[in-house]
Amino acid sequence: MLDQLKDQLIETSQRFWDAMEHADEAVIRTIADPACTFVHIGITAPLDKEIEFYTSGAFKPTSIVFHGQTPSVFGDTGVIITDCDYALLLDGQETTHHFAVTEVYHRADDEWKLVAFSFTALVY
Secondary structure, eight states: OHHHHHHHHHHHHHHHHHHHHTTOHHHHHHHEEEEEEEEETTEEEEHHHHHHHHHTTSEEEEEEEEEEEEEEEETTEEEEEEEEEEEEEETTEEEEEEEEEEEEEEEETTEEEEEEEEEEEOOO
């Protein structure tokens, strides 16, 4: 059962990343809880502001390279640490960072809902 929950968690995460990459507001809203918070370098944003960043083109992903995703499940809480290189046009400027992204999900009604998404730049 635990492995099945981790697999569902990874599937949900991958759908969310794909939705961000393609500025798919409907899918983002399907996965993220309305009270979800996003933490970036220099800003914390509620869901509506995060969606606006992607749909307006302020954040325009150009490449996402995943190095790994590590899921953990704690009762109704799921956490994924995503190791990735994330390149995007940020207000028209190309930027690339190696991130550890902490994704926190809550499971309700047999569905994982994203409640927090936090980018941490890794320096190596």
